[in-house]
Amino acid sequence: MREKVHRHLGKVLTGAALAAAGTAAMVAVTLPGTAGADDSGGPGGGTRAAGRTGQGPDAAPPGVVEQAPAEQKQGTGRDPLTDDELRRVEKIAVAGRLSATGRDVEGDRGPQKLSVDLAEPEAAEADDPQAPRRADVTYYDYGNDTLVTKTVNLTTGKVEQTGVQRGVQPPPTRAENAEAARILIADPLGAGLKADYKDATGKELTSPDQLDLSGGIYEASPGAQPAVLDKCGEHRCVRLFSKAVNGPWIDTRDLVIDLSARKAAALDRR
Numbered sequence: 001m002r003e004k005v006h007r008h009l010g011k012v013l014t015g016a017a018l019a020a021a022g023t024a025a026m027v028a029v030t031l032p033g034t035a036g037a038d039d040s041g042g043p044g045g046g047t048r049a050a051g052r053t054g055q056g057p058d059a060a061p062p063g064v065v066e067q068a069p070a071e072q073k074q075g076t077g078r079d080p081l082t083d084d085e086l087r088r089v090e091k092i093a094v095a096g097r098l099s100a101t102g103r104d105v106e107g108d109r110g111p112q113k114l115s116v117d118l119a120e121p122e123a124a125e126a127d128d129p130q131a132p133r134r135a136d137v138t139y140y141d142y143g144n145d146t147l148v149t150k151t152v153n154l155t156t157g158k159v160e161q162t163g164v165q166r167g168v169q170p171p172p173t174r175a176e177n178a179e180a181a182r183i184l185i186a187d188p189l190g191a192g193l194k195a196d197y198k199d200a201t202g203k204e205l206t207s208p209d210q211l212d213l214s215g216g217i218y219e220a221s222p223g224a225q226p227a228v229l230d231k232c233g234e235h236r237c238v239r240l241f242s243k244a245v246n247g248p249w250i251d252t253r254d255l256v257i258d259l260s261a262r263k264a265a266a267l268d269r270r
Contacts, residue, residue: 074133074154081118081135085154089116092157093137093150103143105179105259111139111148114170119151134160138170145235145260169217172238172259177215180238180257181208187264189255193242196250212243218256225256228265235260 073084081089094110102111115138125131132155139148147168151161172180184190185205197205205211219233229237236259242252254267 076133077129078118081116085133085135086116088157089135089137089152089154092152092159094139098139098141098148098150101143102139102141102148105140105142105176107142111141111143112173112176114138114140114147114173132156140170140236142236142260167234169219169233169236171217172215172236174213176236176238176259177213177240178208180215180240180259181211181213181242183257183259183262184240184252184255184264189264189266193250193252193255197244200244200247200250210245212245214241215239216241225267226265228261228263229256229258229267231261232256232258 073082075082075085090113094113099110102109104110104112115136117136117138119134119136121128121131121134132153135152135154137150137152139150140146141148145166147165147170149163149165150159151163152158153160184193185208194205197203197210203210215238218229218237218239220230220237225232238257238259240252240255240257241249243249255264256267257264
């Protein structure tokens with residue numbers, strides 16, 4: 001394997017350098033026991049067969065596992081949005097001019113969906129249990145670099161409010177991280193990433209699907225980056241944290257992908 005310490009970008013990292021340990025919690029479920037059953041052998045008695053509950057009057061009843069209740073189509077109060085509500089909200093929010101003129105991260109028709117969240121009630125409705133449920137649907141329109149938030153009333157099925165902001169950059173979605181990696185892999189600056197991926201796995205890197213990706217928004221500061229990245233903040237720019245699937249982390253922190261301009265650039269090491 002080639003020496004990596006001299007490579008400017010794309011260096012393989014140890015897990016301790018970047019990865020945070022995750023803990024999976026297991027919950028043990030104990031069914032009711034067989035208190036009061038006779039487990040001993042002897043005259044007039046017998047050995048209880050394994051797996052059977054006691055049959056005496058004081059024996060605990062067998063455990064019962066109940067099926068989860070079916071999800072309601074319409075939630076109530078501050079309950080999380082149901083799957084049916086999510087589908088309705090997205091369909092209502094994207095209808096009309098927004099879908100005709102907007103562009104997603106790949107340049108296709110329609111804006112890029114970022115999130116769908118239950119909206120906070122209006123001040124006058126805070127204590128009203130019958131207040132209508134609303135959802136905020138947030139998009140990024142790559143056609144004009146704007147953040148668009150639509151508030152949908154789930155009772156009336158109408159968009160009550162539309163907000164448009166510039167220079168506001170929420171965290172990137174999984175789809176945006178994948179597109180940033182796709183741009184980087186195709187760019188000459190992705191050569192180090194591809195070389196280190198091959199060193200680590202023995203395979204060619206050709207698709208974002210071969211990487212576990214997370215990303216953060218990069219916003220420009222005066223004089224702190226190459227001129228090609230000066231619009232980051234106005235443009236949607238991402239720094240990737242890349243890991244080979246079932247493999248090591250690969251350092252791509254010095255690379256920034258401008259998703260709006262579809263270009264990659266390297267930050268200076270200082």
